[in-house]
Amino acid sequence: MDKALVIDVGKCTGCRQCELACSYEHTGTFNPARSRITVFDFHEKARFVPYTCTQCDQAWCQQVCPVGAISNENGVKVVDAATCVGCKVCTIACPFGTVNYEPASGKVIKCDLCGGDPACARACPTEAIVFADVAVQGFEKMRAWAEKTDTAPQASA
Amino acid sequence: MHHLIIGAGPAGVRAAEALRAYDPQAKITLIDGEGEAPYSRMAIPYFLSGKIGEQGTWLHRPLEFYAENGIDLVRGRAAKVDAGTKTVTLEDGQSLSYDKLLLASGARAVNPPVEGLEGDLVHHCWTIDDARAIEKLAGKGARVTLMGAGFIGSIILEALVMRGADLTVVEIEDRMVPRMLDETAGNMLKAWCEKKGVKVLTSTRIGGVYEGGGELNIALSNGETLKADLLVVAAGVTPNIECMDGTGVEKRTGVVVNARMETSLPDVWAAGDCAEGCDFSTGDLSTLAIQPVAVEQAVIAAKNMAGIEAEYHCALPMNVLETLGLVTTSFGKHDGLEEGARATLLDADEWRYIRLEFNDGKLIGAQTVGHVSMAGCLRGLIQGRMPLGPWEDVLKTQPHRVAEAYVDLSRGVS
Numbered sequence: 001m002d003k004a005l006v007i008d009v010g011k012c013t014g015c016r017q018c019e020l021a022c023s024y025e026h027t028g029t030f031n032p033a034r035s036r037i038t039v040f041d042f043h044e045k046a047r048f049v050p051y052t053c054t055q056c057d058q059a060w061c062q063q064v065c066p067v068g069a070i071s072n073e074n075g076v077k078v079v080d081a082a083t084c085v086g087c088k089v090c091t092i093a094c095p096f097g098t099v100n101y102e103p104a105s106g107k108v109i110k111c112d113l114c115g116g117d118p119a120c121a122r123a124c125p126t127e128a129i130v131f132a133d134v135a136v137q138g139f140e141k142m143r144a145w146a147e148k149t150d151t152a153p154q155a156s157a
Numbered sequence: 158m159h160h161l162i163i164g165a166g167p168a169g170v171r172a173a174e175a176l177r178a179y180d181p182q183a184k185i186t187l188i189d190g191e192g193e194a195p196y197s198r199m200a201i202p203y204f205l206s207g208k209i210g211e212q213g214t215w216l217h218r219p220l221e222f223y224a225e226n227g228i229d230l231v232r233g234r235a236a237k238v239d240a241g242t243k244t245v246t247l248e249d250g251q252s253l254s255y256d257k258l259l260l261a262s263g264a265r266a267v268n269p270p271v272e273g274l275e276g277d278l279v280h281h282c283w284t285i286d287d288a289r290a291i292e293k294l295a296g297k298g299a300r301v302t303l304m305g306a307g308f309i310g311s312i313i314l315e316a317l318v319m320r321g322a323d324l325t326v327v328e329i330e331d332r333m334v335p336r337m338l339d340e341t342a343g344n345m346l347k348a349w350c351e352k353k354g355v356k357v358l359t360s361t362r363i364g365g366v367y368e369g370g371g372e373l374n375i376a377l378s379n380g381e382t383l384k385a386d387l388l389v390v391a392a393g394v395t396p397n398i399e400c401m402d403g404t405g406v407e408k409r410t411g412v413v414v415n416a417r418m419e420t421s422l423p424d425v426w427a428a429g430d431c432a433e434g435c436d437f438s439t440g441d442l443s444t445l446a447i448q449p450v451a452v453e454q455a456v457i458a459a460k461n462m463a464g465i466e467a468e469y470h471c472a473l474p475m476n477v478l479e480t481l482g483l484v485t486t487s488f489g490k491h492d493g494l495e496e497g498a499r500a501t502l503l504d505a506d507e508w509r510y511i512r513l514e515f516n517d518g519k520l521i522g523a524q525t526v527g528h529v530s531m532a533g534c535l536r537g538l539i540q541g542r543m544p545l546g547p548w549e550d551v552l553k554t555q556p557h558r559v560a561e562a563y564v565d566l567s568r569g570v571s
Contacts, residue, residue: 009568038531040564051564063456064449066167066197067209068217085203085213088477088532092486093449095540096567097531097560101484 021123168429273366297321
């Protein structure tokens with residue numbers, strides 16, 4: 001994976017254009033409930049946090065899928081909806097909560113980086129979400145966070 | 158180097174895959190005891206409900222995966238392991254030698270001590286062959302009794318209803334899924350099933366099963382007799398470890414493993430339902446027999462077999478279940494600790510419930526009914542042993558804000 005979603009929470013204004021863009025890109029409707037990215041509103045701290053899958057190396061979701069419905073395409077973990085049976089085991093195995101069951105389709109959904117041109121980054125008016133080279137510092141910060149949990153050591157060599 | 162794997166379920170297949178990646182030159186042999194394309198038992202309910210065909214249960218499509226990756230698939234059941242001569246003898250007499258052995262032989266469904274569970278109208282729902290038999294007997298309008306409303310029973314329940322069966326569930330305990338859900342959640346699930354037209358008898362025991370005239374008479378502890386065209390037994394599983402008899406391997410319910418998935422024998426590892434390793438919630442040994450633990454242990458075993466040091470962080474009990482549209486989850490020490498604290502939030506009208514268990518400023522267990530969003534955060538918080546800080550007080554009054562707590566704590570917004 002050469003590029004990743006780099007999120008700068010300091011720049012997010014909570015406009016939720018990313019959620020709408022994601023939903024539209026994947027479902028053809030403007031429905032935040034079907035978005036793969038969620039903006040959390042910590043209003044007491046005046047902070048908004050866009051939150052989605054970091055395409056972690058551990059790939060808990062892919063490892064656990066009982067029917068091989070999640071593939072690793074150059075580091076991006078992609079759900080094949082036709083193969084997914086909707087068992088949801090990936091939704092509890094992913095310790096980040098970024099694979100979710102979508103009752104509307106009976107399948108699980110997660111960020112697939114829109115095949116290389118993420119709609120959320122395109123829609124973000126403040127560059128809080130950018131699709132950038134992995135060398136960018138913010139990405140390393142996110143990786144560090146992803147690996148901070150006690151769950152990490154088992155799947156990393 | 159020859160890696161031999163007993164068992165072609167998720168643990169065996171994931172280990173073979175990982176070994177191929179970590180030890181590209183090694184010979185890898187996978188012993189499959191069912192004569193099927195390696196498949197996932199977890200997919201069986203979806204096969205039974207008609208959502209997928211048999212191929213949809215396969216762990217890999219296409220089947221050529223094994224040959225293309227240099228994984229020899231050998232048909233047969235392991236009868237005996239000889240750790241001294243490093244050989245495995247199959248039931249058909251074939252003998253295979255190994256340098257490193259992984260026991261991933263899984264578990265099998267068992268019968269409780271009840272008279273009459275042997276006939277043609279009584280089946281487990283554990284293998285794809287069981288599912289084929291149920292498919293024939295559980296047609297539209299068929300009278301089906303399900304013994305056991307544990308995790309497996311409850312997941313089959315939905316498939317049986319979707320097939321149009323007239324279903325009665327008989328459970329010994331006082332609620333559904335007693336090992337995963339508390340009284341509130343387990344009885345919510347029962348009420349939900351009853352609302353959907355399923356008869357659920359809890360605190361009820363099946364005393365005996367008698368076949369006559371092409372149907373079953375099932376005697377219940379409440380004095381009633383059920384007539385049925387099929388009885389499905391979902392009353393638990395036991396590890397397949399008989400092939401280790403005589404090896405002297407340390408075992409309890411399963412074969413005991415350490416954090417590297419090593420057994421007490423040299424060059425023998427174990428993973429999945431047949432292995433008994435450290436349990437995150439109790440610190441004791443246990444066989445959890447769940448998919449995430451099976452595949453995570455398999456990867457750890459494969460790494461160590463390939464000479465890459467890796468340790469498992471202990472298995473976290475967790476389950477997710479959808480029963481006729483109602484999703485329930487359970488994580489960690491879901492029934493809590495005496496010295497810990499608890500928060501619950503119930504909205505019975507909307508079929509929603511959440512219960513969190515705390516100890517020492519951390520989340521140690523959780524269960525939910527009717528929540529589907531960001532369930533994995535519960536694993537992250539519990540297994541990550543994340544100090545909740547100010548969120549502990551918030552979650553004690555507003556437990557539904559748990560995903561928010563996780564994002565705040567993990568992304569360091571503060």
